[in-house]
Amino acid sequence: MSGSGTDAVTLAYRNAARKRSAVALGMGTLLCLALLLDTATGPARLPVADVARSVLGQGADSTIEAIVWSIRLPVALTALAVGAALGLSGAIMQTILNNPLASSYTLGISAGAGFGAALVIVLGVALPVPEAYAIAVNAILFAGLACAGVYFIGGARAATAEGLVLAGIALLFLFQALTSLLQLMASPESLQQVVFWLFGSLQKSTWPKLAVLLSVLLLCVPLLVRDVWQLSALKLGDARAAALGVNVRALRFRCFVLISALTGVAVAFVGTIGFVGLVAPHVARMLTGEDQRGFLPVSALVGAALLSLASVASKTVAPGAIIPIGIVTALIGVPFFVWLVVRSRRAYW
C-alpha cells in the first residue's frame, strides 16, 4: 500500500470496511435486544432486566429461570437461527441466479418442504425415523428434491440463471398444486394440521432442534468463505465470471446444496415462512452493497432480526393469542419492505 494512506483506493477500501463493521455492530446490538424482548414476551410478561440476568447466568427467580430456559429461550433462539438460515439462503439464491426475486419461497423449495410435510400428515408417508421427527425429515427431503429439481431441470440445456428461475417457478406451482390436492383429500383434523404447519410456527422449538439448525448454519460458514469472491464475481454475469476463472456450473451446484440444507432445516422445524428469505437480502444490499463478504453475513443477521422481531409481534398483536409467525412476517414485513424500497435513493437491482 502506498505511504500516503489517503488516496482514493485506500479511502474506498477503508470506508467499505468501516461500513461493514458498523452494520455488523448495529445488527448485533439489534439482535441482542430482539432476543431479550422475544424472551420476555409471552403469556406471562417477564421484566426484560430479569430475563437479561437469567440469560447471562447471573441468577434470577427460579420461575423466571424455568420459563426462560425451558420455554422461551429455545423459541427465541430458533427464531434467530431460522431467520439467519432463510436470510442467508435467500442471499445466496439471489446472487447465484442474479435475480432479486429469487428466494427459497419464490422458487418452490419451501413449497417442496411443505408438500413433504403434508405427505406425512395426510397420508402418513414417511421415512423410518422417530415420529417426532417424521415431518421435519420429510420436509428436509422434499426441500432437497425441489432444489435438485430446480438445478437439474433448469440446467438441462445450460445452467443459466434464467433457466433455473423458470424451473423454480414451475416447481413452485407443481408443489403447491400437489399440496392442495393432499388438502382436498385430507380429513378435517389432518387438514387443520397441514394448514397450521404451512402457516409456520416457532412454538414447537426445542434445544435439540436448535442444535441441528445451528450446526447446519455453522457448517455453511467455511464453505461460503471459500467461495465468497467467486460469488461476487458471479454478479458480473456468467460470461465475465467464467472469464475470471470461476467454474460457474460447479459453483451453482455447491450453492444449491447449501440452499437445500439451509432451507430444509429452517422450514422443517418451523414451517413455511416466505418473506424473510426474499427481503433480508434486499435490506442487506442497501446496508452493505453486494461484496459478498459483507452481503452474506449481513443478510443472515437481517433475517435473524426480522424473524425475531416478528416473533415478538406475533405474541403482542393479539393479547392472549399467538398468531402464526408466517402470517406476521408478511403482515408486518411487506409494509416495511415497501417503505424501504420507496424511500431508497438508489436503485439496487
Place this chain on the structure above:
Amino acid sequence: MNIELKNVSVGYVGKPVLSGLHLKAHAGRVLGLIGPNGCGKSTLIKALAGQLPSTGELLYAGSRQPPRALGYMPQDLQAPMALTVLEVVLLGRLGVLRLRVLPVDLEAVRQVLRQLGIEQLAQRYVGELSGGQRQMVFLAQALVSDPAVLLLDEPISALDLRHQLEVLEVVRTVTQQRQLCTVVVLHDLNATARYADDVALLSGGQLACLGTPTEVLTADNLALAFGVEARRYTADDGATAWLPQRALPGWPNIPRSSRPGQTQ
C-alpha cells in the same frame, strides 16, 4: 507470450462460426481484429480466452493451456448495481484474493486506476456509472492481474472520442511496456489503422487478410469484407484516414470488375 493458431475452427453446438484459421499474435504488439457483424470476431476472442472449445492447434507460447494471467474484457457491459469500482477491479485478481484483501492487491488496483485516470471513481457503484466509465472499469479489471495476454472485445464502443484515444493509447503503452500479446476487436477502421500493429480481417468465418494496417486496410478489402466503398485520405504528416462513401449494392457477391479502386 505469442499466440499461434494453426487450422483452428470454433463454433457453438451445431453451428460452426470460424474455420481453418491460421494466425499469429506477437508479444509486445497489438493485433486488431476487424470484420463485419457476425463474422466471428467475438467468437475468436472467446476461444482465445478459453471460453469456447476449438479444434486445431491453439497455442499460447507453444502450449495448449491458456495462461492463468489472462486479461479478458467481454463485449457486454452488464454491471451489478451494488458493487463498487474498487470491488469490481479487485475481482480481476480473483485467483489470488484472500478473504481479507492484501496490500499488494490494493496497490495493483491503485496503479491501474491511476493509469486509466479513473482513481476518483473507486468508491462509486459500477451500476451508477455511464457506459463509457464502465468500459474503463472493466478494462482496469482486465489489466489488474498483470496479464501476459490481453483480449479486448470492442473496448471503445461506448467511449467518447477523447476517451477512445486515451484508452487505446493506454492499451498500446502497456502492450509495449509489459510485452503483452494484445488482441483487440475494433469497429473503427481509423482507430485500427492508428493503434494496431497488425490487423486480421475476418469475413464469412474465414481469415480474409492478415498483415500491417497498410497491407490490410485497402479499398478492395473493405469492399469485399464490409461491402462499402471507402476512400483513404492521407494527411501531410503521413497519417491516413478512411472515409466510407456508400454501401455497395449486391454485397457480399460483388464482381471483381465493379470493386472500387483505392483513392488518395
